[in-house]
Amino acid sequence: MRIKTSKYILEVDYEKTKEYYTNAQQYECECIYCKNYIAAASGLPKETKEFLEILGIDYMKIALVSKLYADENKVSYDCYCRIAGWIMSNHAVEKRTQDNRVYYVRVVEEIAEMGIFFHDDRNIFYDCHDFPDPCFEMNFKVFLPWKLEKREELQ
Numbered sequence: 601m602r603i604k605t606s607k608y609i610l611e612v613d614y615e616k617t618k619e620y621y622t623n624a625q626q627y628e629c630e631c632i633y634c635k636n637y638i639a640a641a642s643g644l645p646k647e648t649k650e651f652l653e654i655l656g657i658d659y660m661k662i663a664l665v666s667k668l669y670a671d672e673n674k675v676s677y678d679c680y681c682r683i684a685g686w687i688m689s690n691h692a693v694e695k696r697t698q699d700n701r702v703y704y705v706r707v708v709e710e711i712a713e714m715g716i717f718f719h720d721d722r723n724i725f726y727d728c729h730d731f732p733d734p735c736f737e738m739n740f741k742v743f744l745p746w747k748l749e750k751r752e753e754l755q
């Protein structure tokens with residue numbers, strides 16, 4: 601399945617991605633922020649949930665959830681997950697370091713109320729047990745409200 605956004609062209613294997621997430625375990629972490637993600641994620645915007653479903657991703661079973669910042673009303677999260685398929689093209693900007701090594705500036709775009717970028721650099725993939733190859737990673741940022749009672753660890 602070909603997916604075109606304004607900055608990426610992706611070839612997504614929906615069946616393989618869907619199969620992986622159907623069989624995967626729910627995301628688990630003991631920290632208060634991740635527990636809040638689990639408690640609040642069903643309240644993600646409809647558009648966000650629909651886009652994740654188009655790709656075959658289950659937002660309860662992603663590879664990593666990381667808190668970016670929080671106040672008393674909401675938390676912003678940086679989320680990582682794997683998708684079966686490959687990136688056909690992107691608009692990543694190639695740059696060079698002073699010693700002439702190549703690196704790419706990540707291209708973030710707003711899709712379905714998320715800040716998203718895709719990459720296929722295996723050196724920085726988050727662990728995703730037995731994810732089928734070929735695959736690439738999606739990073740997305742979302743806001744969720746506080747759902748947990750306990751906020752004393754909030755900082």
Ligand SMILES: [Zn+2]
Nearest residue numbers: 629630631634
């Ligand atoms: Zn955590």
